[in-house]
Amino acid sequence: MKYTNALIFGTNDYAKEIARNIGKKYERVVIFAMKESEHPQEEGAEVESFDLSDEWGELANTYDMENTIAFCALEDDAQNIFLTISLRAAFAPLTLVALAKNKESASKLTMAGANKVIPVVQTTADMIVDILERPVVSNVLHGILYEKSNLKIVQIEVQDAEYFSGQYPADIDWSRNHGIIVLSVIHQGKTGEFIYSSKAKHHAIEKGDIFVVVGYEEDLKAFEKLIGSRMV
Amino acid sequence: MGFAKRLFVDFFYFLQGSGTYRQIRHFVYNFLENERSKTKKYFDLFMMVLILISVVTLVREVKHPIDENLLFFNYYVISIIFFIEYILRLWVVNSVSQTIITHYENDVAMGEEFRFFKACTAVLQMKLRYLFSLKALIDLVAILPFFHQLRLLRIFTLFRVFKLFRYAKTFRTFTSVFSSKRFEFITLFIFSSVVIIISSVLIYVMEANNPASPVNTLFEAFYWSIVTIATVGYGDIVPITEGGRIVAVFVITAGIAVLAFTTSLVVAAFNEKLDEVRENKIVNNLSHKKRYYLLCGYESIAKEVAKNLSKSEHGVVILDEDPARVEEARRDGFDVLNYDPGSIESYYKLGLDWHLQVKAVLCLRENDVENVYTALTVRSINKEVFILSLLNQHANRKKLEFAGANEILYAKEIVGMVSREFIGQPVAFEAIHALRSEYSYIKIEEVFITARILQRFVYVGDLEAPKFRVVLLGIYKREHERFYFNPIDSMLLEEGDCLLLIANGVFIKEFEKHLKKR
Numbered sequence: 001m002k003y004t005n006a007l008i009f010g011t012n013d014y015a016k017e018i019a020r021n022i023g024k025k026y027e028r029v030v031i032f033a034m035k036e037s038e039h040p041q042e043e044g045a046e047v048e049s050f051d052l053s054d055e056w057g058e059l060a061n062t063y064d065m066e067n068t069i070a071f072c073a074l075e076d077d078a079q080n081i082f083l084t085i086s087l088r089a090a091f092a093p094l095t096l097v098a099l100a101k102n103k104e105s106a107s108k109l110t111m112a113g114a115n116k117v118i119p120v121v122q123t124t125a126d127m128i129v130d131i132l133e134r135p136v137v138s139n140v141l142h143g144i145l146y147e148k149s150n151l152k153i154v155q156i157e158v159q160d161a162e163y164f165s166g167q168y169p170a171d172i173d174w175s176r177n178h179g180i181i182v183l184s185v186i187h188q189g190k191t192g193e194f195i196y197s198s199k200a201k202h203h204a205i206e207k208g209d210i211f212v213v214v215g216y217e218e219d220l221k222a223f224e225k226l227i228g229s230r231m232v
Numbered sequence: 233m234g235f236a237k238r239l240f241v242d243f244f245y246f247l248q249g250s251g252t253y254r255q256i257r258h259f260v261y262n263f264l265e266n267e268r269s270k271t272k273k274y275f276d277l278f279m280m281v282l283i284l285i286s287v288v289t290l291v292r293e294v295k296h297p298i299d300e301n302l303l304f305f306n307y308y309v310i311s312i313i314f315f316i317e318y319i320l321r322l323w324v325v326n327s328v329s330q331t332i333i334t335h336y337e338n339d340v341a342m343g344e345e346f347r348f349f350k351a352c353t354a355v356l357q358m359k360l361r362y363l364f365s366l367k368a369l370i371d372l373v374a375i376l377p378f379f380h381q382l383r384l385l386r387i388f389t390l391f392r393v394f395k396l397f398r399y400a401k402t403f404r405t406f407t408s409v410f411s412s413k414r415f416e417f418i419t420l421f422i423f424s425s426v427v428i429i430i431s432s433v434l435i436y437v438m439e440a441n442n443p444a445s446p447v448n449t450l451f452e453a454f455y456w457s458i459v460t461i462a463t464v465g466y467g468d469i470v471p472i473t474e475g476g477r478i479v480a481v482f483v484i485t486a487g488i489a490v491l492a493f494t495t496s497l498v499v500a501a502f503n504e505k506l507d508e509v510r511e512n513k514i515v516n517n518l519s520h521k522k523r524y525y526l527l528c529g530y531e532s533i534a535k536e537v538a539k540n541l542s543k544s545e546h547g548v549v550i551l552d553e554d555p556a557r558v559e560e561a562r563r564d565g566f567d568v569l570n571y572d573p574g575s576i577e578s579y580y581k582l583g584l585d586w587h588l589q590v591k592a593v594l595c596l597r598e599n600d601v602e603n604v605y606t607a608l609t610v611r612s613i614n615k616e617v618f619i620l621s622l623l624n625q626h627a628n629r630k631k632l633e634f635a636g637a638n639e640i641l642y643a644k645e646i647v648g649m650v651s652r653e654f655i656g657q658p659v660a661f662e663a664i665h666a667l668r669s670e671y672s673y674i675k676i677e678e679v680f681i682t683a684r685i686l687q688r689f690v691y692v693g694d695l696e697a698p699k700f701r702v703v704l705l706g707i708y709k710r711e712h713e714r715f716y717f718n719p720i721d722s723m724l725l726e727e728g729d730c731l732l733l734i735a736n737g738v739f740i741k742e743f744e745k746h747l748k749k750r
Contacts, residue, residue, distance in 0.1 A: 003655065006655075013625075013626070014644050017644040017647060017648030018647065018648050021648035021649055021651060021652040022648075022651060022652050022655060025652070025656065071651065097651060097654065101532070102532070116654055118650055118651065118654075120647055121533050121536050122536055123643075123646060123650060124536075124641060124643040125533050126536075126540070126668070127641060128537050128594070129537060129541055129544075130668065131620065131639060131641075132525065132591075132592055132620065133541070134677075134678055136678050136708045136715075136730045136732060137668075137676050137677070137678055137732060139708075139715075140708070140715050141664055141668065141676070143715075145653055145664050146652075149715070151715075151717055153663075155659045155660050175703070179718060180718075181703060181717075181734075183660075183663045184659070184663040184666075210659055212659055212660045214705070215717070216717070
């Protein structure tokens with residue numbers, strides 16, 4: 001889904017980094033600052049005030065909530081959970097991403113209705129451990145994921161299943177035939193499975209499946225032409 | 233300066249400059265005195281066995297005939313070994329050549345004639361100071377059973393047990409616990425002595441003239457006082473006069489006080505030393521560990537990192553100056569030392585061999601000032617060690633780089649990037665994260681190409697990865713510092729190459745076995 005608006009709640013460094021990283025992907029980025037807190041000056045972002053006791057329903061008059069993503073990045077975990085639950089209660093279709101300091105807060109935020117929770121401590125710690133213990137894996141995946149190398153990871157939706165008619169993802173030599181590596185496949189309405197898993201082995205390629213593919217841009221484009229289109 | 237003096241000084245300069253002499257001396261020092269030396273541990277063990285043989289022989293000799301050879305071994309061989317050790321310790325305890333040369337150079341610097349006798353006196357004083365130390369006296373006593381024909385000297389065999397204090401660290405700790413409360417113990421000893429002397433005299437005065445009393449001599453009075461104050465009370469000597477019993481009441485009361493005071497002193501001394509004992513144990517254990525992570529600070533991210541790294545083959549050692557955090561790390565089951573990571577002394581106390589022992593230093597305080605300080609401290613000691621640091625404020629990145637950190641992680645930036653990727657391609661994002669997760673059954677692993685693997689596999693195609701249902705994502709060539717995605721079958725493998733494999737964990741293990749098979 002392509003979102004048009006991004007609402008970032010909070011004015012701390014995390015919120016600023018989120019604004020900096022996602023700014024170019026949205027038509028409108030709005031930072032919501034707590035009424036008593038300092039209002040930031042972020043380039044390209046509007047700043048509005050809010051209070052936890054606000055009546056959130058009014059937001060729907062300004063933003064199309066189905067095409068909006070909200071980031072709950074308040075410093076205090078309790079306030080962040082309260083904000084998440086308030087937004088979820090007010091807007092069922094809104095996509096909510098919340099930051100959590102620890103695992104305990106992460107599970108509470110999920111219960112409060114966040115679609116995705118980023119546990120700050122755990123994410124940072126995992127990255128440190130990866131750098132130390134698996135430096136090559138860390139370097140390569142980091143490059144792929146955060147677009148710091150020529151290699152790319154993309155999601156491609158199968159629109160023309162005829163080319164692979166009746167074939168199973170695990171039986172195809174993707175790397176030799178197409179110069180790409182398929183990591184995972186999501187069958188319509190189902191959860192994602194790595195193609196190397198036994199479940200994926202028993203499911204033929206169908207229209208509507210989503211492939212998670214790693215490769216160079218040229219090979220990816222060629223593959224796209226063959227079966228479908230890239231999801232952005 | 234006279235010829236003899238010149239010759240004398242030259243001789244010591246020659247010794248000081250001789251590599252062989254220094255090597256031998258260093259070897260003997262390591263053997264006898266260097267706590268970190270492995271050879272010392274074996275030597276200590278050997279000496280403890282000798283002591284045990286000595287004591288067992290002595291005890292058995294009382295009522296049983298002993299083999300002549302064993303007696304010879306006990307009285308002569310062991311004594312000679314102890315004598316050699318005594319002489320060697322006397323040699324390495326301090327350097328004669330260094331003292332003579334220092335005196336000579338001082339005299340020359342002052343423009344005076346070399347004072348030969350003053351230098352010799354200094355050497356003599358130095359050696360005598362050692363000879364009259366408690367340790368050296370015990371060593372000397374342990375040699376005396378050599379003259380076992382004198383029955384009294386034979387009993388000195390038992391005194392060899394005291395030598396255990398030299399060889400067993402636990403014994404040394406025990407001694408240090410008592411020496412830390414020396415003043416209190418001396419006070420207690422004086423108090424007890426005064427009570428014993430006064431009560432001995434009093435009981436003698438009260439009881440000695442009574443024909444029915446068992447106290448007839450001052451020695452019996454003294455014996456009664458000690459037995460009573462120690463709260464032993466054998467009952468073989470009891471006061472029968474009224475005056476004697478009054479004295480007994482006071483001595484018994486004093487005895488309880490002495491016992492209580494002694495107990496509390498010992499407990500307090502051990503409590504105070506407990507942290508030090510624990511610390512010594514950790515430092516001692518660390519000297520055997522290799523390639524561990526030195527984690528500076530134990531706050532939220534550090535806790536998570538420590539927990540994850542403890543599952544790896546490399547261990548984790550935590551340094552933190554805050555006692556509360558140290559206690560928490562200890563409760564979490566980590567090797568932790570209450571040392572300041574920003575102090576050079578902390579690392580000297582650890583006696584690190586940076587190259588062999590430390591895999592990386594992690595500055596994980598949630599305070600950039602502390603991290604910069606720690607990174608700078610470590611870098612000032614060792615230029616090579618890998619330093620990873622947390623960055624808390626973006627403005628401080630340059631300072632950390634300047635302090636010598638090799639890798640800097642800014643948690644806020646990571647969160648920003650994660651958010652961007654998640655909103656852009658959530659499915660791809662989850663797939664990559666699942667690959668990295670330790671809970672996923674599909675793994676991405678690194679396998680390094682060794683010389684042994686190269687004996688059987690020359691090209692990528694030879695690896696036959698698809699046969700094992702393993703996907704070769706790519707090869708990282710360390711020499712070119714480049715990652716080759718999806719390599720072709722004809723690519724040449726080289727030693728040090730790193731294969732990135734994706735598959736079920738079990739299949740990866742099978743594939744690794746296949747690679748490493750002879």
